[in-house]
Amino acid sequence: MSAQQQPAQRQSHQPGREYQMQPRPQYEPKFPGVGKLKGKVALITGGDSGIGRAVAVAMAREGAKIAIIYLDEDRDADETLAAIKKEGSEGIKLRGDIAKEEFCFESVDQVIERFGRLDILVNNAAEQHEAADPLDISAAQLQHTFQTNVFGMFYLTKAALRHLKEGSSIINTTSVTAYKGNKELIDYASTKGAIVAFTRSLSQALVEKKIRVNAVAPGPIWTPLIPASYSAEDTAKHGSSAPMQRAGQPNEVSPYYVLLASDDGAYMSGQVLHPNGGTIVAS
16 A cells, blocks of 8 residues: 555544544435335444445435444444434434344344334444454454454344345345455454355355345445554555555445345345455455
8 A cells, every 4th residue: 555545543442433534434325215125124233334324324315214233332323323314214223242142132123123124134343453463363353353243243144034034135244355365354354255155155045035145345445444453554545555546435335235135136146246446356
């Protein structure tokens, strides 16, 4: 990375806080909604900020009611709920750790209690930690990264499957790192590879129930996870190594989730979409 993209900045708390970022990520949808998700209910992990916020607002614009799960970023979560309301929809926030199975089941139960149904599950929340040397990856870090990025996805999917019906959609967030690797994010990239396999396997397991399972593999996107993961210098250059030589914005990724959740994606399952700034990967 060589060219500055945004001001140097650093956050000490994972997964990061959007209200502290400069400039703020762009999350508002670029186009009017046409009711693609009218009457649907979506549950989105990491929905308080970044890609999760952009997906929540985009789906709200298309008519869905939204539940967001977040760790502890209360201010960001409130901003997301306000944005959902601005779109004329309803939203609820659920605070807790998806690495805990009990919380995942309780969260789904709260969605059903509030909205009476669940149609879309977006498994998006994740954490990542730089390590210059593989020997620097502690057992605790390895376990926690997999618990958040992979185990939480399993737990929520199991909880949601009690309520998902024919025509429902599960969308998982993987990463370009699952395909090209990253020498300083070995454990994170490994979880994202696991998510690709999880997506493909689950799609086969649920095809007879007519529940679709797909994934999105973003490249370098300007989200709170970036200043919470990298040095201020590297954060400033985030995205410059992409072929398009810039970081993507969350609202350049969210339309893919809307596609996969709606009838526009009715003939897609087991697939991974790649909004990554031009990096060519084997899908």
